[in-house]
Amino acid sequence: MKSTLALIRTTAGTSPVATALGLAVLAGLFLFPSFVKSPYTLHIMILFFLSTIQGEAWNIIGGYTGQYSIGHVAYFGAGAYTTMILMQYKQIPPWYGMLAGIGVALVVSLIIGSICFRLQGPYFVLASIAVAEIMRLSAINLKDITNGAEGILITEIPVFKIGNTVVTDFLSKVPFYYVGLVITLVTILVTWMVQNSKLGYYFQAIREDQDAAHSLGISLPLYKNIALALSAVFTSLSGSFYAIYIGYIDPSTVLNLDISVQIVLVCIIGGIGTIWGPVIGAMVLVPLSEALRSDLIAGMIFKTGLTSEGSAIGTFLKENLAHAHALIYGILVVVVILFMPDGVLGWVKKLTVQKGRG
Amino acid sequence: MMVLLQSLISGILIGGVYALIGIGMTIIFGVMRVINFAHGDILMVGMYLTYTLFSSLGIDPFVSIVITIPLMFLFGAFLQKVFINRMLGAHPQNQILLTIGLGLIMSNTMMLIFTSDYKIISTSYSSESFNVAGISISSPLAISFLITAAITLLLYWFLLKTNTGQAIRATAQDREAAQLMGINVRWMSILAFGIGSALAGTAGALISPTYYIFPQIGGIFTLKAFIITVLGGMGSIIGATLGGIIIGVAESVSAVYISSGWKDVVVFVLFLLVLLFKPAGLMGKSRM
Numbered sequence: 001m002k003s004t005l006a007l008i009r010t011t012a013g014t015s016p017v018a019t020a021l022g023l024a025v026l027a028g029l030f031l032f033p034s035f036v037k038s039p040y041t042l043h044i045m046i047l048f049f050l051s052t053i054q055g056e057a058w059n060i061i062g063g064y065t066g067q068y069s070i071g072h073v074a075y076f077g078a079g080a081y082t083t084m085i086l087m088q089y090k091q092i093p094p095w096y097g098m099l100a101g102i103g104v105a106l107v108v109s110l111i112i113g114s115i116c117f118r119l120q121g122p123y124f125v126l127a128s129i130a131v132a133e134i135m136r137l138s139a140i141n142l143k144d145i146t147n148g149a150e151g152i153l154i155t156e157i158p159v160f161k162i163g164n165t166v167v168t169d170f171l172s173k174v175p176f177y178y179v180g181l182v183i184t185l186v187t188i189l190v191t192w193m194v195q196n197s198k199l200g201y202y203f204q205a206i207r208e209d210q211d212a213a214h215s216l217g218i219s220l221p222l223y224k225n226i227a228l229a230l231s232a233v234f235t236s237l238s239g240s241f242y243a244i245y246i247g248y249i250d251p252s253t254v255l256n257l258d259i260s261v262q263i264v265l266v267c268i269i270g271g272i273g274t275i276w277g278p279v280i281g282a283m284v285l286v287p288l289s290e291a292l293r294s295d296l297i298a299g300m301i302f303k304t305g306l307t308s309e310g311s312a313i314g315t316f317l318k319e320n321l322a323h324a325h326a327l328i329y330g331i332l333v334v335v336v337i338l339f340m341p342d343g344v345l346g347w348v349k350k351l352t353v354q355k356g357r358g
Numbered sequence: 359m360m361v362l363l364q365s366l367i368s369g370i371l372i373g374g375v376y377a378l379i380g381i382g383m384t385i386i387f388g389v390m391r392v393i394n395f396a397h398g399d400i401l402m403v404g405m406y407l408t409y410t411l412f413s414s415l416g417i418d419p420f421v422s423i424v425i426t427i428p429l430m431f432l433f434g435a436f437l438q439k440v441f442i443n444r445m446l447g448a449h450p451q452n453q454i455l456l457t458i459g460l461g462l463i464m465s466n467t468m469m470l471i472f473t474s475d476y477k478i479i480s481t482s483y484s485s486e487s488f489n490v491a492g493i494s495i496s497s498p499l500a501i502s503f504l505i506t507a508a509i510t511l512l513l514y515w516f517l518l519k520t521n522t523g524q525a526i527r528a529t530a531q532d533r534e535a536a537q538l539m540g541i542n543v544r545w546m547s548i549l550a551f552g553i554g555s556a557l558a559g560t561a562g563a564l565i566s567p568t569y570y571i572f573p574q575i576g577g578i579f580t581l582k583a584f585i586i587t588v589l590g591g592m593g594s595i596i597g598a599t600l601g602g603i604i605i606g607v608a609e610s611v612s613a614v615y616i617s618s619g620w621k622d623v624v625v626f627v628l629f630l631l632v633l634l635f636k637p638a639g640l641m642g643k644s645r646m
């Protein structure tokens with residue numbers, strides 16, 4: 001509790017320098033697409049936004065309330081599928097589909113919450129996975145609605161108009177960049193509001209000591225459900241955004257349990273229960289997985305001369321590093337949990353405290 | 359009626375193997391209070407071990423358990439000593455993340471070694487079956503059920519009658535009290551994780567003649583292992599045995615009467631219903 005209080009104090013009483021720096025970063029982010037034209041760089045930024053949104057959303061239930069969900073892909077998939085199904089079969093523009101997706105994710109979160117939050121212990125973790133798997137198997141089997149394992153592909157996104165003026169036609173990556181940026185900022189703002197509100201104090205009290213919180217009159221099932229619902233809303237938004245951006249979804253990409261692990265990983269690498277933890281986690285993870293995927297790391301190993309491209313090890317590395325990102329995730333989880341359980345942020349804080357003392 | 363009987367019997371046969379997986383997980387949970395999210399991946403390692411022994415040395419999968427059991431025991435003991443042991447007092451959620459990470463490492467290492475192609479072990483009896491009173495029974499399933507039953511009986515004897523077995527049960531009942539009575543709790547933890555892994559690995563070996571072998575198969579078995587242990591009551595070995603059989607029967611009956619695509623959904627819904635109405639499980643009160 002002490003550490004969270006200290007954190008609240010540091011974020012509430014920011015210095016003018018920090019404020020100026022924050023505004024500069026914000027302005028930089030908004031002007032970014034006018035300087036950087038490379039679609040690949042924009043793509044990486046959009047992936048970074050997606051990852052941050054998911055991490056911040058998970059943080060509300062996992063980090064602040066202390067209820068680890070390893071089934072967050074359920075809400076991600078709910079958003080993605082609802083938006084795509086409505087667009088594909090009913091020609092409903094994705095902006096309304098996003099709202100419908102939030103509704104579906106809320107219903108799913110209430111089902112999970114009402115079953116699990118009466119119980120203490122590991123049941124929530126288990127049930128969250130079970131519900132995510134039920135959704136994945138349903139998406140495979142309900143072929144009439146979801147198109148089964150083949151998935152849904154959209155080729156055209158309706159033009160976004162206000163009145164009669166066309167705002168954007170979504171032909172380049174730039175509009176997606178701005179949508180992602182705005183959702184990310186809203187998510188961070190909501191997390192900040194949660195952290196500094198009475199609601200957030202309830203969440204954190206539940207995390208620190210359930211029994212004590214309960215004895216002070218905080219209804220455990222109610223506030224856990226609220227935290228989960230909030231978290232589900234933003235995870236679902238990220239799912240809808242992903243689906244519209246990529247234009248293709250199937251059960252193995254948007255309802256795969258690996259995504260749940262990835263979402264948790266973003267948080268634990270950066271620092272659980274902090275506002276900037278997921279941002280840092282996404283900054284580490286997104287470039288890392290992209291570098292693995294695009295042979296960048298294999299190329300770097302060849303450059304150092306450790307092994308040549310033609311040798312047996314070289315070909316093995318080149319062929320397999322692209323598939324190794326899940327292995328790296330696994331190693332990262334184990335290393336972070338064993339050696340830096342408070343993530344990068346906690347580790348940096350510890351270093352600065354030690355320096356200040358010495 | 360015949361169809362029902364048929365699906366009941368095949369459900370019980372596969373349920374025996376599920377019981378083995380569940381018992382492994384419940385022993386680990388009982389002794390260490392750690393939920394092993396890598397359980398299915400340990401089973402997957404057992405499958406690949408069996409596959410390697412079969413394809414390179416030509417050892418029959420059912421014979422190979424003589425090698426698989428000790429190797430998987432050592433593997434589990436290693437995992438406990440190097441990783442799990444450091445986290446025994448930690449937040450349960452961090453323990454879960456640790457085992458998830460270990461599982462990811464196992465499945466992806468296997469993918470790098472064996473690629474993600476489906477492997478099969480085709481023995482002369484893989485698709486054989488025999489008839490008993492008009493009901494056809496798959497030979498590999500029947501053999502694996504007999505081996506499972508023998509291992510389960512041996513395990514019950516070990517836990518109930520031997521000193522070490524009683525020490526393990528004592529540690530599961532009350533870790534501190536057991537320590538005060540002079541039981542080496544650390545050693546019991548290593549033993550428990552070793553036994554749990556050996557059981558999962560054996561289950562992997564026993565099902566390898568009838569299942570596809572691929573690196574990601576572990577996930578579904580981890581989930582089934584949980585459902586079995588929660589259904590039986592976490593930490594209860596008798597519960598896990600019963601839970602395994604129930605899940606096996608539920609699966610095979612729903613595969614026949616609903617559809618094979620939905621059979622896993624039926625199992626998950628069953629799990630949610632148990633959480634809703636009887637979260638302590640069938641044998642929830644008495645531990646082991």
